[in-house]
Amino acid sequence: MLKKAVVLLSSLLVTGSLSAHTLWVMPSHYVLSKPKSWIAVDASAGNMTFVADKGIALTALKMYQPDGSAKVITDVYQGKRKSMADVQLGGDGTYRLELANPVRFFTSYELAGEKKRLMANKAERSAQLPxxxxxxxxxxxxxxxxxxxxxxxxxxxxxxxxxEGLELSSKNHPADAVANEEQQFVFNLNGKPQAGVKGILSFDGELYRNEAGRIEFETNSEGRFSFTPEQAGRYLIEASYSADMATDVADKVRESITYSFEVALP
Incomplete structure (x- = not known):
């Protein structure tokens, strides 16, 4: 089980689930010693951490290589419960595996007492609203x-x-996360630390535990959240942020991320 999370300064615990189904991408290996190695990638959405429930499209799955260049992944399969991909890595360095949705705009409105919506930003909506x-x-x-x-x-x-958008940075390099050592994260919105990001930290195996062991958190004024894992294994952070933020294209912003990572044995 995890030790009680340490949320820096006066961060508050939050209640409630962020979503009915959480989407994640999980590589078969997080650390490798052999260049040109292959990894398998599982992607799914489910109610329990890393328990596959719904397969998802992987057309937007990309691998960012150590030099920052993007590689589109084509060896993919979408199943009913989970989707899978085979990916060959290159030389030494850290890679980023990412499945991202582009910015989307939803305009909601009421007409004759009924709630409706359309896909348009503020600049486009006037021509489409009835x-x-x-x-x-x-x-x-x-x-x-x-x-x-x-x-x-x-x-x-x-x-x-x-x-751009909600991003996550860490005091520790992802390859250096070790059990019994503090892991400190900073959530950033448009490049700046963001308070009030709400999230859930969970770890593999909750299907076989009486207590899921999830930790709910909210970032402090410096955008920080930290915890100390007692055991090695695979973990998941799911987080979201929403706020009124009037711009030329929107009245509100809603951003979300999920991040899977591995904690090694000491």
């Missing part, structure tokens, strides 16, 4: 699901923040 529409609101949405794989020597290029 006459008499009320309570009009546009939400900008984006999601990312990712993991890191390291071959021999860890590198940092694919860990750098891009400055």
């Amino acid at each position: 006459k008499g529409a009320t309570n009009v609101e546009t939400v900008q949405m984006r999601s990312r699901n990712f993991a890191y794989i390291t071959v021999n020597a860890p590198t940092n290029t694919v860990l750098k923040l891009q400055g």
